[in-house]
Amino acid sequence: MQKPSIPKGTRDFGPQQVARRNHIFGVVRRVFEKFGYAPLETPTMENLSVLTGKYGDEGDQLLFKILNSGDFAKDVSADDLAAGSKKILPKVAEKGLRYDLTVPFARYVVMNRGQLTLPFKRYQIQPVWRADRPQRGRYREFVQCDADVVGTTSLLCEAEIVLMIDEVLSTLGLTDFTIKINHRGVLSGIYQALGGEGTESDLFVAIDKLDKIGRDGVTRELLERGFSQGAIDKVFQYLEVGGSFDEKLSTLRTAFGADGVLADATAGPARGLADLEQVQGYLQDFGFENFARLDFDVTLARGLSYYTGCIFEVKVNNVQMGSISGGGRYDNLTGAFGLPGLSGVGFSFGVDRIYDVLEELKLFPEDVAAAPLCLVANFDHEGRATVLPLLKALRDAGLSAELYPEVSKLKKQFEYADKRGIRYLLLAGPDERAAGQVKLRDMRSGTEQMLPLAEAATEVQKLA
Amino acid sequence: MQKPSIPKGTRDFGPQQVARRNHIFGVVRRVFEKFGYAPLETPTMENLSVLTGKYGDEGDQLLFKILNSGDFAKDVSADDLAAGSKKILPKVAEKGLRYDLTVPFARYVVMNRGQLTLPFKRYQIQPVWRADRPQRGRYREFVQCDADVVGTTSLLCEAEIVLMIDEVLSTLGLTDFTIKINHRGVLSGIYQALGGEGTESDLFVAIDKLDKIGRDGVTRELLERGFSQGAIDKVFQYLEVGGSFDEKLSTLRTAFGADGVLADATAGPARGLADLEQVQGYLQDFGFENFARLDFDVTLARGLSYYTGCIFEVKVNNVQMGSISGGGRYDNLTGAFGLPGLSGVGFSFGVDRIYDVLEELKLFPEDVAAAPLCLVANFDHEGRATVLPLLKALRDAGLSAELYPEVSKLKKQFEYADKRGIRYLLLAGPDERAAGQVKLRDMRSGTEQMLPLAEAATEVQKLA
The missing domain is CATH 3.40.50.800 (Anticodon-binding domain)
Incomplete structure (x- = not known):
């Protein structure tokens, strides 16, 4: 008899692991609820019509698809077979596994728009699945903890995201971490300051890699994408702006002014700087005491995502680990489902990474155990x-x-x-x-x- | 743009529903833990080699299969296509969604047999998926709450199952319910008393339908399966044994003795009656006060499952609803994975049905709400x-x-x-x-x- 096994990239969680994971979920849930977020759960399976095209071509490849029940191949012709898997797919699978919690949330909001009280604040703690190549810290099934609010543009929400991140991580025993904040408007401002070279998305994608490939790598990539050396120098002048939160705001305002990109006071870099300043103001009014953990990081870009306003990312210092939390404001999350103009902001905790960090730093309380007393x-x-x-x-x-x-x-x-x-x-x-x-x-x-x-x-x- | 939808048989759970479901899960979890059960979680996807053949032919049909990633159709030939879906399936799908929590539990025990401390008591609260035709109260994604202990034959476990069921349902506010208990040995005794007519499994399957098709229906089915009218009359003499728990034990002991099926004192009906008596004794020693809720129901059969000892089922009285909990002892759960001889006993709560009952009886506490205070x-x-x-x-x-x-x-x-x-x-x-x-x-x-x-x-x- 063959020894049984589990699919690669998936895991069993024994008693102690479940108890420790539940400890993390419990802390996250209590903080989300204390801040007024209400729980939502969506089905594991979504129609492929909902999922496909929302995560880019690569994402579509990484979706787990469910074979239709019964005689699934009945509509597949010999011609389809000759044309290959891509042609066959729509005939044999109409459902897929949830890839993230954001698209199902948007789908839920659109399906229930008549009944929802706006602003709608929801949190969601559920597994997601990606057919990615498994590696250390990357699994094919992992849990996301998302909190989002849609239907308001208030920057109070951004300030509260900083508070929630700080409270969750502090409650879990972490002390040495950095909550990075930036604004898509600031990044747009840098692009505008170049006077029209290259494309904005190429610039953002390159900046996003700064952590990994360094200044030389980013320079090489931007040169390849048609940016001039002069423009690249200017980009780095912006990215290397230093000092305190206030000093960075002030330096950037001067630089953007000099580059003539503050003309529209309600958009782009002007809005970015004003938003960041207001978030800071809210935090001060809240009596937030951990400003040392908040870093206005001009190099934070969050890839090619749907963000349009403030963006966040959290790094634990002195531990080899990618970001353990991230998020930002988006202006058109539900547009793909026919409901445009609904602004929202959200963020997510990566539980698997937080678990590894807490284990490495021995921060799980002794009484978080699965054994009876x-x-x-x-x-x-x-x-x-x-x-x-x-x-x-x-x-x-x-x-x-x-x-x-x-x-x-x-x-x-x-x-x-x-x-x-x-x-x-x-x-x-x-x-x-x-x-x-x-x-x-x-x-x-x-x-x-x-x-x-x-x-x-x-x-x-x-x-x- | 098409209005988005969710797959049939699946559900979104809004804030209040999640809060109420979590209320049920919380009660179940606390009782399981109080009784020394430790949490386990297994992956959503299992290899089809683990799942297939464990649930009968019908079960295999109801498994949701995951399409292999990438060029899934590359090994499918024109001959395969001509032969149809059944031939194609093993070439395009090697994983499926969890169908219950029992098979993954058995798979886990076998994979981890070297590390596990026996007896191993685990509980598991996770969704399962079945490609069943959706109808009222039947969904394609639903949550099971299982508790099992393997590695001991102690009937203390059976007694504690009665205590756990009683405590969970009482804590949820239910008062009028019946915990039915029976024993496969008692059912075997009835079959043995017939002197070799028909097959045991035909008899069990027919008895299992008594609730639905009544005495006439069962009689008709048994006649069709080759049982004589005389044998059927004897079956009903057994099934209609009345009186208290003790009186039933006594009447059955006399009847089985008269039919000469008590020869082997350690198996079949003799073991069945002795086990039931000992479970009752443990409950008395525990000071169990709700014996009125415990019904020794000779007609309880639990279908064609792998049970070999005591079996359980719970009905809420005066509510139109199938059983909300069930389980029993099995002697060979892990045999299918090459680890024979490991006895265990387990049971499960059907959360979706309990939810509907609590809602109908208005038993959800007012403070179980998803809104902030x-x-x-x-x-x-x-x-x-x-x-x-x-x-x-x-x-x-x-x-x-x-x-x-x-x-x-x-x-x-x-x-x-x-x-x-x-x-x-x-x-x-x-x-x-x-x-x-x-x-x-x-x-x-x-x-x-x-x-x-x-x-x-x-x-x-x-x-x-």
Whole structure:
């Protein structure tokens, strides 16, 4: 018989991993809810008509498609077969697995536009699937935690995203991280300042790679894309603007002014700088104390996404790990489904990366464990009239507890408690029962004490 | 543009539905954990080699298959196409969606047998997918909540299943339900008592339909399957045994003795009756108080499943709804993956049905809602230095709260609070601010009170 296996890029999560992942989800969920976001869940499968074309050609390739049920090949002709998979696909598959949480959210908003109260604030914590090549930290099934609000342009939402990121990560025990913020208008301003060389998207894509390929790599790429060396020098003058948040705002305002791109005060770089300043103002009014973690990073570009306003990304310092959170404002998320003009802003936590970071930094609390607190030892069948009520009393006190299910050697029961990481072992053998007592052993410290049987549950509750 | 839609048999869950479903999951999870079960999660996709052949021919049809990535049709020949979908399937799909939680659990146990501490108690709360024809109460994506323990034959586990079912349903507010229990050995005994007519599985399948097709229907089916009228009469003598739990045990023991099927005291009907008696004994030792809910139902058969010992099913009385929970003991769950002889027992809650029952009986608590507790009204931009710290104070007090994101008419903000079901509206307009106060409006009662601004968060916390 073949040894069973799981598909590559997928994982089983054993008890401790689930408990630790739930710890992260719990913190994220509580913060989202404290900020007024309401939960939404969408189906695992979406129609391919909803998914296709939303993630670029590469994304379409990475969609997992579901084979139609029944006689799926009945409409495939010999000509289709000769033409190849691309021709066959629409005839054999009409559904696919969710690729992210953003497109299903947009689809939900459009389908329910009549009933929704705007602004609509939703969070969503669900797995997504991508047929990507698996590698360290990249899986084919992974969970995203998104929060978005649509139907308002208020920059209060951007300020609150900074607060939520800060609170989630702080609550998880992280202290040394950077919340990078930038604005698509600022990036547009840099492009406009070049006076029309190349294309804006080529510029953004190149800037997005600065982290990975460095100044030389970006220069090479921009030269290839038709930017002049003079323009590239100007780009880097902008990207290397330094100083505090305020100093960067001021330096950029002067530079954009000199380059003559602040003419329209409500768009582009002017809007970008004004928005960033207002977000900063909201944070000050909130009494936000961790400005040292907030970095106005002119080089942050967030690739070729649908963002149009503020953009965010979070890096944990001193840990080898990509960004653990990111997001931004978009002006036309639902346009693809026929509902234009609905502005929104959202962000997402990458749980798998956060998990790895917390594990590396040993930040999971000790009490985040999947084992029950108590094991009642099983000495003999005669004891059941004593140990079953004891077990019930422990559970009635809200404690997790179990009886070793079989009468067996105490050594084996000890090992079981030890391997599962059970904290307290309660022993009520014939001697203890005769004395109306139970022996409580702390498996962590190895200390033991005798307790009156009737008070055992209350005593353990005090320790827990 | 086409209006977007979701695949048939799938559902979006809006804020209130998610909150209510999480309420159910939370209760189930807490009870599972209190009884020492540890969480497990397995991938959405399993290899078809793991899934196929485990659910019968019909089950194989109902599996959702995932199209292989890339040029999926490259190995399909014209001959394959002529032979049809069945021939093509293994060449275009090697993965499928999880169909239940039991097979992935067995696969996990076998893959991790070296590391697992036996007995292994796991619970699993995850969606499953079946390409079934959607109808009322039947979906293509639905969540199962399973708890299983493998590696022990102790009947303590069966007794605890009764306790867990009773506690979960009681905690959810249900009072009028029946936990049916039976034993495959008892059913085997009935078959053995017939002296070799027909087949055991035909008998079990027919008995399983008694609820739906009645005595006449079962009689007709058994006659068709080659059972004599005399044998059928004997079957019904057994099925209609009445009285209390003890009386049924006693009547059956006498009848089985008279029919000469108690010879082997460790198997078949003898084991069945002894097991049921011991489960009852454990429950008595636990001080279980709801014996009135426990029904030894000789007609309970649980279809053609892999059960070999005790079987369970739960019906809510006076509500039109199939069983909301079920399970039983199996002696060879992991045999299909090459690990024989591992006994286990498990059961499952059907969350979608429980949801519908709780809704019908109006048993969802009022505070299970997805809306934040507080909305701070947004009067004017000048107020932000007051309302943002107020908002922070509410959240720091652990309350969910939001500021209406835009300055707009109070009427609109009232409507928003009302539609979202927000309980408290906090108003700090120019007058209140000048007086260092905030007006608190209870949206449910319509009452209003003035609070000192600095104490508002503490006061609302007291009300919550």
